[in-house]
Amino acid sequence: MKTEEIRQQFVQAWGVLGTSWGISRSMAQVHALLLLNKGEMSTEEVMEELKLSRGNVNMVLRDLIGWNLIYKQTKPGDRKEYFIAEHDIWQIAVRVVTERKKREIMPAKQTVKMLMNNTSDAKDADQLHVKHMLSELNSFIEQMDTLSELLLKAEKNALLKNVLKLMS
Amino acid sequence: MKTEEIRQQFVQAWGVLGTSWGISRSMAQVHALLLLNKGEMSTEEVMEELKLSRGNVNMVLRDLIGWNLIYKQTKPGDRKEYFIAEHDIWQIAVRVVTERKKREIMPAKQTVKMLMNNTSDAKDADQLHVKHMLSELNSFIEQMDTLSELLLKAEKNALLKNVLKLMS
DNA sequence: ATAAACTTTCAAAAATTCTTGGAAGTTTAT
DNA sequence: ATAAACTTCCAAGAATTTTTGAAAGTTTAT
Numbered sequence: 001m002k003t004e005e006i007r008q009q010f011v012q013a014w015g016v017l018g019t020s021w022g023i024s025r026s027m028a029q030v031h032a033l034l035l036l037n038k039g040e041m042s043t044e045e046v047m048e049e050l051k052l053s054r055g056n057v058n059m060v061l062r063d064l065i066g067w068n069l070i071y072k073q074t075k076p077g078d079r080k081e082y083f084i085a086e087h088d089i090w091q092i093a094v095r096v097v098t099e100r101k102k103r104e105i106m107p108a109k110q111t112v113k114m115l116m117n118n119t120s121d122a123k124d125a126d127q128l129h130v131k132h133m134l135s136e137l138n139s140f141i142e143q144m145d146t147l148s149e150l151l152l153k154a155e156k157n158a159l160l161k162n163v164l165k166l167m168s
Numbered sequence: 169m170k171t172e173e174i175r176q177q178f179v180q181a182w183g184v185l186g187t188s189w190g191i192s193r194s195m196a197q198v199h200a201l202l203l204l205n206k207g208e209m210s211t212e213e214v215m216e217e218l219k220l221s222r223g224n225v226n227m228v229l230r231d232l233i234g235w236n237l238i239y240k241q242t243k244p245g246d247r248k249e250y251f252i253a254e255h256d257i258w259q260i261a262v263r264v265v266t267e268r269k270k271r272e273i274m275p276a277k278q279t280v281k282m283l284m285n286n287t288s289d290a291k292d293a294d295q296l297h298v299k300h301m302l303s304e305l306n307s308f309i310e311q312m313d314t315l316s317e318l319l320l321k322a323e324k325n326a327l328l329k330n331v332l333k334l335m336s
Numbered sequence: 337a338t339a340a341a342c343t344t345t346c347a348a349a350a351a352t353t354c355t356t357g358g359a360a361g362t363t364t365a366t
Numbered sequence: 367a368t369a370a371a372c373t374t375c376c377a378a379g380a381a382t383t384t385t386t387g388a389a390a391g392t393t394t395a396t
Contacts, residue, residue: 001286003295010302013279020190020272024354038297043373053356058374079364079371087301089308104188111181118169127171129206133255134178140257147331160311187352192384211343221386226344247341247394 007036011050022100026052027060031069031085040073040082068095090156097148105145112138175204179218190268194220195228199237199253208241208250236263258324265316273313280306 011032018028029050034041041049047057061083064070069092073082086092115134122131151159179200186196197218202209209217214225229251232238237260241250254260283302290299319327 003298006283006287006298009279010283010298013276013283017272017276022188022190026354035301036298038294054373055357055375056355059355062374081373089304093308093312104185108181108185111177115174115178119174125206130171130174130178130204133203134174136257140261143328143331146328150331160314164314194385222343223345223387224385227385230344249343 007033010036024060026050026056027063030057030060031064034064034070034083034085035087037085038087040084042080042082044080046083067099094152097152101145101148105141105148109138109141109145112141175201178204192228194218194224195231198225198228199232202232202238202251202253203255205253206255208252210248210250212248214251235267262320265320269313269316273309273316277306277309277313280309 011029014032014035015025015029018031019025030046030052033046033049043054043057043061046052046061047054050057052060061070064083065072068086070083070085073084075082086095112134116131116138119127119131119134122128154162179197182200182203183193183197186199187193198214198220201214201217211222211225211229214220214229215222218225220228229238232251233240236254238251238253241252243250254263280302284299284306287295287299287302290296322330
């Protein structure tokens with residue numbers, strides 16, 4: 001199989017996976033392309049390789065920078081900006097988790113907490129059930145939050161070791 | 169705050185969260201509604217409560233059954249079908265993880281494995297880098313797979329206990 | 337066999353999300 | 367100050383996903 005084919009299939013697969021995780025297809029594709037590229041690429045090169053418009057690539061690159069998944073680079077004597085991916089998969093995971101937590105988990109957590117406060121005076125069976133579900137949900141979110149903190153703080157190898165220990 | 173308001177806000181919040189996790193808004197809303205309902209509901213009641221069409225609600229209820237998040241129930245002497253949610257948050261999480269793993273992780277895993285096989289004869293620097301990234305990704309997926317197995321097998325309390333122990 | 341009660345299907349419409357490309361904005365060099 | 371080289375913005379268009387609702391399909395009772 002040629003490198004080019006591999007690259008295409010990988011970009012494609014990453015794109016599919018991305019869309020089911022709330023990441024736009026082109027963001028995932030650009031990310032995949034940069035991941036498989038050891039060095040840096042310019043906006044133009046990305047446009048060319050994936051046949052996307054300048055505006056789109058620009059937007060997507062900014063997003064990826066916002067997620068800390070790629071870095072800007074400059075070359076001396078060249079005014080153009082170049083981009084290079086974070087290649088450490090563990091770091092990638094940490095950043096994705098951090099970002100999603102910030103964007104989705106925290107707001108949900110807040111909403112649940114707020115609703116709980118407004119249910120403290122529950123009386124009838126229905127209200128009690130709602131209260132119960134909110135409290136269950138809240139403690140579940142806390143647990144997941146704790147777990148994600150653990151993941152974020154754990155060293156790459158320490159985590160694996162601990163997981164394996166737990167499974168014994 | 170009235171129960172009705174709480175319900176609405178919760179349904180709304182759950183809907184938003186759902187869409188960013190690849191679950192359709194109405195699926196998430198119907199799920200939220202059933203979660204807050206201690207008892208069972210008919211298609212009609214769901215339609216009424218959320219102002220959704222019969223077809224949509226029917227489809228969504230079947231999906232939720234497919235995810236094992238709700239159960240069908242029948243009442244003696246009544247031909248209609250009723251639906252009741254799984255109310256144990258831990259079980260809900262287990263089922264969501266199981267389902268997403270089946271639908272998304274496994275195919276990705278397979279693709280990466282396949283691409284790895286086709287890169288075994290890498291020669292130049294580019295090819296070697298692609299090979300390296302695929303292998304890193306593969307081992308990361310394995311680790312996450314292991315972790316998800318752990319989550320799925322762990323008892324509710326045992327998990328929390330272990331997590332806390334790890335964090336000390 | 338027929339009707340009534342309920343469920344499922346599916347093609348069209350609506351809503352949402354993503355992409356484009358030209359125009360406006362910046363920065364740097366001269 | 368001007369031009370050249372890039373980057374960013376954004377409104378319109380394209381693509382995708384979700385929802386609708388009427389029609390077809392099932393099941394049960396009589």
